[in-house]
Amino acid sequence: MSKLYKSILFFGLVIFTTLISCSKNYQELNENPNGVAIAAPERLLNPSLYAMVSANILRNYSINNDLMQVTVPLSDNVEIHRYILRPSISDFVWNDWYLEKTNFLDMYTIAAQNSTSKTTAARPYMAIANIMDVWVSSLITDTFGDVPYSQANKGKTESIFTPAFDKQEDIYKDMFRKLEEANTLLTGLATAQLFTETQRSLDALYGTATTSDVELQRWRKFGNSLYLRLLLRASAKADLMIDGKTAAQKMAEIVANPTAYPIFLNNSESAILRLTGATYPLRSPFVGYRDNDFTGIGGLGEFFINTLSENADPRLPIWAGKVDNAYVGMQSGYSDGNVPPRGSQLLATLRLEPLLGNIMNYAELQFVLAEAALKGYIPGLPKTYYNLGVQAAIEHWSLTMPANYLTSPNIVWEGAATQPQQMELIMTQKYFATFFTDFEQWYDYRRTGYPTLTIGPGVSNDRILPTRLYYPTAVQSLNRANYLEAVSRMGADDLKTKVWWAKP
Structure with missing residues (x-):
């Protein structure tokens, strides 16, 4: 028995010692020697960009197109075209957008932390992250109104799980600040700050440009073109000031200073994530659809x-x-x-x-400039911008504009027409230029009332085309105090409440 006891004691000590040793080195043993603690900023770009574009295409297909009379369902059970949109519809866009916003914010933070590194192009990635963050943030706030912004996406870093809702006006001011910063960061980059060939290969939007300086100049043009889109959207708010200027005055400054604020000059510079059909890496989000599934929606x-x-x-x-x-x-x-x-x-x-991976194209920019010229925000003839937009929108699809097309009925710019008639021309052509582009058609209609759509006999919502989406049901319950404060400030959480830039 004594011998057996000694053996048991010996093996017990061995096991105990092993357990202690494992406990001490548990963290080290569970670290992946082939992994990295923090992702490089360039590694975050393509996955988030692709996820954003894919989500936007699908929501355009299922929501925007029915709202804006591009498509009409062949079933009574699909009711969006009748202006019946339930809070559950909001869940998808809210979750998709906020998820990718987190990645763009992380991209900026990581790049900023590497700003002194000799091996990391920090300034370009800070700028690109800002542009991407503004793009997704504009989609969120233009769809819902007041939304979490300054405290959003801070659950992991600051344990903020019920963020306050920022006023849309304040969100716009900060988006303009970020676009200004992006333009500054991309100005006058030294050779050492340009992308390596490996980094360029990780940029699916502009990485196929001839050189890295051309690539980054195109990002800069995208940022400033997006700037003009959003300035126009907020231009009716005369009390909004950007560095002491109104939105209209800021548009004029950008257009008058192409060296300081370069913008799209042709179709090749458009922001389009060109999908690769049924093959990787940029597969169409419709790759799982059969042809009949895709066309049979209505x-x-x-x-x-x-x-x-x-x-x-x-x-x-x-x-x-x-x-x-x-x-x-x-x-x-x-x-x-x-x-x-x-x-x-x-x-x-x-x-x-x-x-279908269009984010913002050159034709849309020309229609932005045509409207701005028509309203006297910028110099130049609205006809010039309008004609360039019509041609670019057709050539965008690798088509040739027919001879005399710009002088044909319903297309020709009539200088003697009223401003509403000229707005109808601009916004109708812009409607087709933004075909399959997230919710741009809907945003423009809510802002301008154009193009003129015939409202069908079976619509709800007091025959008013919805002016926003409901907040998601999870937000209503899990962040209720901040939700109620935002609703009180905006007026109501319904489909007739106008967002800040649409209010008189």
Whole structure:
């Protein structure tokens, strides 16, 4: 028994010692020797950019297109075209956008921490992160109004799990600050601060440019073009000041100083994440859809089809199919139980179209400038910008603008027309230039009331096209105190409350 006891004691001590040793080195043993503690900023760009674009394409397809009469469902159960949007619809866009906003904020923080490193292009990644952050932040606030911003995305770093909702006006001011910073950071970069070939390969948006300085100049142009988009959106708020200037005055400063604020000059500089169809790395978000799944969501709306047909628009044959050898639109907002006959549908070839990855294109910028010139914000003739926009929007799709197209009925710029008539021209063409571009058509309509859409007989919401989305149900319950404060400030959490830039 004594011998057995000694053996048991010996093995017990061995096990005890082993456990103590494992406890001491537990952390070291569970570290991946092939991993990195902090991701390089360039590694965050493409995954987040691709996730954003993919989410935006899908939400454009399922929400924007029905709201803006691009498509009309062939089922009574799909009610967005009747202005019935439930809070659950908001969950997807809110979650997708805030998730990627976290990555863009991390990208900026990591790049800033590496600002003294000789091996990291810190300034460019700080600038790119700012541009991406502004892009996603603008989508969030323009969709909902007042939203978490200054305290958002700080659960991990500062344990803020119920962030306050910032006023949209304050969000816009900070977005403009970030775009100013991005422009400054990308100005006059030294050779040592330009991207390496490895870094350039990780930039799916502009990394195929001829050189790294051209690549970064295109990012700078994108940032300033986005700046103009958002300045125009806020331009009706005369009390908004950016460095002592109104939004209109800031637009004039940017346009008058192309060296200090370069912007898109042609289609090749547009911000388009060109998808790679059914193959990696940038697969279309529709790759899992069959052709019938993609086209069968419904028909194309009367406004969409009729306008393109009446204008003999060369984009019509590559966007829409025929019914009995004719292009036929469907009534949007039809009453319950009165589903119209199937009309023309989206062509199945669009399912894998690389251009669906559009973020902001040169044609849209020209229509921004046309409206700004029409309203006297910037010098120049609105006709000039408008004509450039019409041509660029067609050529964007690798098509040739027909001869005399700019003098054809419904297209020609009439200098003697009223401002509302000229706004109708600009915004109608801008509507088609932003085809499949997140919620841009909806934002523009909410801001301007153009293009003029025929409201169907079966719509709800007091026949008012929704002016925002409901806050997500999870936000309403989990961040209730801040939610209620924001709702009290805005007026109501409904589909008729106008966001700050849309209010008189």
